[in-house]
Amino acid sequence: MRVRWPRRVFAQVLLVQLATTTGVLMLVTALFLAPLSSQLDDGSMRQALSIAQTTAADPALTRELVTTRPSPGGPVQAEADRIRRSTGALYIVVMDRRGVRWSHTDTDRIGERVSTDPSGALAGRDVMDIERGTLGLSARGKAPLRDAHGRVVGAVSVGMAYDSVRGRLMSALRGLLLYAGAALAAGALAAYAVSRRLQRRTHGLAFADISALLDEREAMLHGIREGVVALDGHGRVRLVNDEAQRLLGIGPDTAGRGLDEVLPPGRTADVLTGRVGGADLLTVSGERVLVANRMPVGDGGAVATLRDRTELELLGRELDSTHGLLDALRAQDHEHANRLHTLLGLLELGLYEEAAQFVADVSRAHRASAEQVAERVRDPLLAALLVGKSAVAAERGAVLRIAAGTRLRERVVDPRDLVTVLGNLIDNALDVARTVEVEMRAESGGRTALVRVSDDGPGVPPALREAIFAEGWTTKRSPAHRGRGLGLALVRRLAERYGGMARVTARAGGGAVFTVVLPEALLPEAPGSDARGARELVPDAVADGRGGDVREPRYPEGTGAPRTRDGTTTGRAACSGPADSAPAGREARR
Numbered sequence: 001m002r003v004r005w006p007r008r009v010f011a012q013v014l015l016v017q018l019a020t021t022t023g024v025l026m027l028v029t030a031l032f033l034a035p036l037s038s039q040l041d042d043g044s045m046r047q048a049l050s051i052a053q054t055t056a057a058d059p060a061l062t063r064e065l066v067t068t069r070p071s072p073g074g075p076v077q078a079e080a081d082r083i084r085r086s087t088g089a090l091y092i093v094v095m096d097r098r099g100v101r102w103s104h105t106d107t108d109r110i111g112e113r114v115s116t117d118p119s120g121a122l123a124g125r126d127v128m129d130i131e132r133g134t135l136g137l138s139a140r141g142k143a144p145l146r147d148a149h150g151r152v153v154g155a156v157s158v159g160m161a162y163d164s165v166r167g168r169l170m171s172a173l174r175g176l177l178l179y180a181g182a183a184l185a186a187g188a189l190a191a192y193a194v195s196r197r198l199q200r201r202t203h204g205l206a207f208a209d210i211s212a213l214l215d216e217r218e219a220m221l222h223g224i225r226e227g228v229v230a231l232d233g234h235g236r237v238r239l240v241n242d243e244a245q246r247l248l249g250i251g252p253d254t255a256g257r258g259l260d261e262v263l264p265p266g267r268t269a270d271v272l273t274g275r276v277g278g279a280d281l282l283t284v285s286g287e288r289v290l291v292a293n294r295m296p297v298g299d300g301g302a303v304a305t306l307r308d309r310t311e312l313e314l315l316g317r318e319l320d321s322t323h324g325l326l327d328a329l330r331a332q333d334h335e336h337a338n339r340l341h342t343l344l345g346l347l348e349l350g351l352y353e354e355a356a357q358f359v360a361d362v363s364r365a366h367r368a369s370a371e372q373v374a375e376r377v378r379d380p381l382l383a384a385l386l387v388g389k390s391a392v393a394a395e396r397g398a399v400l401r402i403a404a405g406t407r408l409r410e411r412v413v414d415p416r417d418l419v420t421v422l423g424n425l426i427d428n429a430l431d432v433a434r435t436v437e438v439e440m441r442a443e444s445g446g447r448t449a450l451v452r453v454s455d456d457g458p459g460v461p462p463a464l465r466e467a468i469f470a471e472g473w474t475t476k477r478s479p480a481h482r483g484r485g486l487g488l489a490l491v492r493r494l495a496e497r498y499g500g501m502a503r504v505t506a507r508a509g510g511g512a513v514f515t516v517v518l519p520e521a522l523l524p525e526a527p528g529s530d531a532r533g534a535r536e537l538v539p540d541a542v543a544d545g546r547g548g549d550v551r552e553p554r555y556p557e558g559t560g561a562p563r564t565r566d567g568t569t570t571g572r573a574a575c576s577g578p579a580d581s582a583p584a585g586r587e588a589r590r
Helices: 009-056 059-067 075-087 162-202 207-223 242-248 267-273 310-348 352-376 380-395 415-432 487-497 532-541 582-588
Strands: 091-096 127-133 136-146 152-161 227-231 237-240 281-285 288-296 302-308 399-402 435-443 448-455 501-506 512-518
Touching (some): 009 075, 009 091, 009 127, 009 162, 059 075, 059 091, 059 152, 075 091, 237 242, 242 302, 267 281, 267 288, 310 352, 352 380, 380 399, 380 435, 415 435, 415 487, 415 512, 487 501, 487 512
Parallel strands (some): 399 435
Antiparallel strands (some): 091 152, 136 152, 227 302, 288 302, 435 448, 448 512, 501 512
C-alpha cells in the first residue's frame, strides 16, 4: 500500500519535525551507546587488574607460593578465596612460573595448567583482556608475582564476570531509552504545537495553494486601478503596488521604510497611518484628489486602499457649475421678463420714443458694466468668471463688488489656477454672506498676483483659521455626487506650489478676509500692449441665448436699478450676465 504524502503545509511540517526529532534522538543514543560498551569493558578489565596487582603485592602470598605445594586446602587457595569473596571477582588464580594453578574457584582445577596464555604476566607485564576460560567469558587482569629480590616467581590472574558488565550496559540502556522517549514525546508535542500554529497562520493551505495565491496576489495588486499600501505593526511599508506609487508619487524602494519617511507631513500621511480615522476619507496628494480607506490586520499592521477621485471630482464640480449656470439663466429669465414687461407697458401706452430709449439704455448700461470689468482685469477667463458670479450673487440676493483697488493688467501665466482660486473663494463667501468684495492686483514688480476676497459673513474663529485649509474640513453637507472640504485645500496647495501662501483673517466690522499670494503667477505687461482681449471677449462670454449682448437697463424716469444701503448697485446692476460661461464655470469649480 502506497503512503501518500500530505498536501497541507502544517501536516508536512509536523511529519518532517517528528522524523527529524526521532532521527536525532536515535543518532544521539547510538553515539552514546557506542563508547559506553567499550567504557564498561575497560572499567571491568581495570578493576580486575587492580585486584590482581593488590593481591600480587602481598609478600606472604609470594613466600607461600615458593615454600608450599598447590592443594585445595593450602594457604594460597585460602587467601585467594578470601580476596575473591570480598571483591566479588569471578575467580582469582595464583600460578607459578610454569602456569600451574595454586588457587581457583573450582578447587578441582588446582594443580592444572591455566587455560589461557600466561606468558605476558610471567614476562613481568600487566595484561588486560577479555577472554573465554573454564568459567566462561570474563574481563581479566593479570599481574606478575615477584619475590623480595624483584624476580618473577609467578602471576595472579583475576576475572570479572562479563554478565555483570552486560547487565550494567542494559541497565544504562534502559535509562537512556527512557530519557530518549521522554525527549521524543516533548519534541513531538512541540512539533504539534508549531504545526497547529502554522495551520492557523496558513489557514490550512497546501504549498501549491500558497504559491497560486501569491501569484494571484501579485497579478491582482499590480493589475487593479486602486492603490494598495500595506503596513506592518511598526508603521513600516510592507507593500506598495504600482497604482499607489503613481498616486502618491513614491518609488518602489519604499518597502521597509516608515511611512512618515516616505510621505511629507499632512493629511495623506495621517490617514494612511491611522492618526485620522473614518471611512472614505478625502485627501489631496499633489494635484490628485484621493479617497482612502484603512483596514487593520491581525498582526497590528494595516492595509490602506486609495482611489483616484480627481476626474470624478472634476465632473462633480462641472455638475455644480451647470447647476450654477441654470440658476443664473433662471435669474436672467426673470430679468428679461421684467424688461419685456416694461417694454410692453411702454408700447401699450403709446410711449414709443421712451420704449426705444429704454432698449438703448439697457444695451448701453450692460456693455458699460462688462467693459468696466474688462478694463480692470485683462485676462478674459477671470473677467468672465467675475461677470458670471455676479449673476449668481444677484440670484441669491447677495452683492458681489469689485474693489476699487482691483487692477490686473498683467498677463497670467496659467489663468486656470487663478480661476480655481478665485472661484472657490467666491463660492465659499456666497454660501455664508450677503456682501462679497473681490480685489485682485499685481505686486512685486508685476510678477506676483494677490487675490483677496472679503465677506460680511460670520467669520472664522482664530482656532480654526488653519484647520479650514485641511482636506476634508467642511461645515457643509456633502452632495451625493461628490465630497466637500477640498476647495480651500486646493487653494492652499496651489499657493504653496507657486511658493506663496493662503490665509484668512478677520474683517473689520465682522466677516472674513481670505488672502492668496501667488508669486511668479504674472508676466509683466509689455510696453505698448493694450487690454482689448478681455474687452472683446467678455461681452461675448455673457451673451444671452439669442446671441445678442445682454445689457443692463436704464430704467424709466422714476425707477432705477436696485441699490444697497451704501448706494452701490446690486449684483445685477454692478456686473450682470448669465452665470458662468462654460469655460469659466468649469475652471472655477476645479
